[in-house]
Amino acid sequence: MTGEQLKALRERRGLTQTQMAAFVNELTGRKYDKQRLSKWETGKEALPRDVLGRLLLLDLERPESPLPRPGTTVAVGLQKGGTAKTATSINLAFILARAGNRVLLVDADPQGNATVHVGVPQTDVVALTEAGKVLYHALMGKTPLDAVIRPTGVEGLDVVPSSIALASADTELPGNLTNAQTALAEMLDGVRERYDVIVIDCAPNLGAVTINALTAADYVLVPCQAEPHAILGVSAFLDTVAKIQRRLNPRLEVLGILPTMVNPRQTQDRSSLEDIERLWGDSRRVFPPVPRATIYAQAAGANVITLDADIGAPGVESYAAIAAALLTAMGRLQETVDAA
Structure with a gap:
């Protein structure tokens, strides 16, 4: 997940950087702040692996369209x-x-x-x-x-x-x-x-x-x-x-x-x-x-x-x-x- 993709994920959820940092903290039990999130989005720092995995999962949890064929x-x-x-x-x-x-x-x-x-x-x-x-x-x-x-x-x-x-x-x-x-x-x-x-x-x-x-x-x-x-x-x-x-x-x-x-x-x-x-x-x-x-x-x-x-x-x-x-x-x- 690139910084641009992280930013797009945050914007799809309608969150500010401060709110997204708080959300990530809920997911991981860490204490990240807006400045750290900004560094991830600009590519100045790489996403920690545990954060990356959880955000990739989150990015898959989007509203569904009707399922054409179950199973x-x-x-x-x-x-x-x-x-x-x-x-x-x-x-x-x-x-x-x-x-x-x-x-x-x-x-x-x-x-x-x-x-x-x-x-x-x-x-x-x-x-x-x-x-x-x-x-x-x-x-x-x-x-x-x-x-x-x-x-x-x-x-x-x-x-x-x-x-x-x-x-x-x-x-x-x-x-x-x-x-x-x-x-x-x-x-x-x-x-x-x-x-x-x-x-x-x-x-x-x-x-x-x-x-x-x-x-x-x-x-x-x-x-x-x-x-x-x-x-x-x-x-x-x-x-x-x-x-x-x-x-x-x-x-x-x-x-x-x-x-x-x-x-x-x-x-x-x-x-x-x-x-x-x-x-x-x-x-x-x-x-x-x-x-x-x-x-x-x-x-x-x-x-x-x-x-x-x-x-x-x-x-x-x-x-x-x-x-x-x-x-x-x-x-x-x-x-x-x-x-x-």
Whole structure:
């Protein structure tokens, strides 16, 4: 968020600099004054990270226009592993929920990492699997989806948990000729009215469950690690998306490409960012890159959402930009927020 964007946010709320400083103090528990706010707006000082994160959230909480389609669905996918798909899915879902949206996170990866990161203990995952209350059972028609959905510790955010049982769906779904490619879409149709946004964390493959996710989605977001093999994977993935658009889901759109785990001091990372811009910058939206930061590994180790642990974590600008682009496409924001 630039100083100009901060000023625009303040003016949209009809606040003076003194009033905005007081408002920021309420948000953060700090003691900033008009002079400090003025320095932020003029660019003489950088916004503190915790202030930045809270203001980016605030900028997403604007008056809504009528929602044209409830349960707008975004799939987060790439067939290569290790590109921060789960981190992207859970942090995007978190920031959307914190901005006042009703969000359903669907963990469509048999590894189930998104499930534990939003507050479902591993012991509960085992128990839910044994009780037939994970995504696999709902997807295969063995359990109603309502019996699977669980609340998380974040207000407005629910999750469809996953476990290793989902691995069987990739072989079982193709044998179900009646809805082999649309089972997930049909399953989600029953709950779309209850959610503003559905975020699907896809597995790192192009199996039957991932094809189902792309068939169910309105948008697809592609996280791409800043390294050559991931970039090659994006080209192949976009080819698959194009086939899905032609054959199964003509409404599917590419929301954008998100460079992840970027260290701007590394020559290879800078070169990869240039390659991403060169290859897709003219035809696709490339979101601000998420930097490589230890807090992501720490949050993963603690099974928590990074932005829930630290709203000013590096990368919050990227997730806010993605949320703004999605909400703008949905008609819920009147203008796009450029959080670069």
